[in-house]
Amino acid sequence: MRTQGVVRLILALFVAVLVLSSIRGQAATPTLFIGNSYTDVNGGIDKQLEGLASSIATSRQTAGGYTLEQHWQEGGALRAIRRGGWSYVVLQEQSQRPVFAQQKFYQFAREFDREIRAGGAQTILLMTWERPDSVRYGVTTARLAAAYTAIGTELGAKVAPAGLAFARSLHERPELVLYSPDGHPTIYGTYLTACTLYGTIFARSPIGDRSSDTRITSKMQAYFQRIAADSLGY
DSSP, X not given: OHHHHHHHHHHHHHHHHHHHHHHHHSOOEXXXXXXXXXXXXXXXXXXXXXXXXTTEEEEEEEOXXXXXXHHXXXXXXXXXXXXXXXSEEEEOOOTTHHHHTHHHHHHXXXXXXXXXXXXXXXXXXXXXXXXXXXXXXXXXXXXXXXXXXXXXXXXXXXXXXXHHHHHHHHHHOTTSOXXXXXXXBOHHHHHHHHHHHHHHXXXXXXXXXXXXXXXXXXXXXXXXXXXXXXHHTO
């Protein structure tokens, strides 16, 4: 009986060590979002990301229609970065700017990246998607992807390829509505974007990490997770 008690105690201690190791391994990942209504709608891309990964803790600095230049000049986003404590800062430029005002996009991506690195965090550039109302003006998936990839390569920053994921989904299932005519994402678009960010941040497939958001069925979540994984090359 005494031996059994000792064995039980050893097993209990072993389990406790495993639990503590697991908790330590799940360090928080504070992530700041800087963007506009594309980030905000449907409760926020940041909140969908939290739903996919419990270790993510997000905050956002957003304003309708804002560019990175306007965020820089207004100052709130810069103050948030300088407070420090972030692992990642996600930059979402105004949806037409990488094509219409590419050098301004590059300029303020560089400015923010400098501050982000100084605070010990990493920059993630959130590649937006083709706007139905702006395709005729050249705001296409290919041109957006080229702009984000170029500045991401220059800065050594990660690029979350949401725009490529949208294009892949629309090619496979064009009946699924991912955005409104002016490009604002539907709940499907917001969720798909969050899946691409999950894969970008954690460098692994989002498949299997389901959100509790009841607006998106398990079947649709699985579909968008697979689309994100394919777009990321996982």
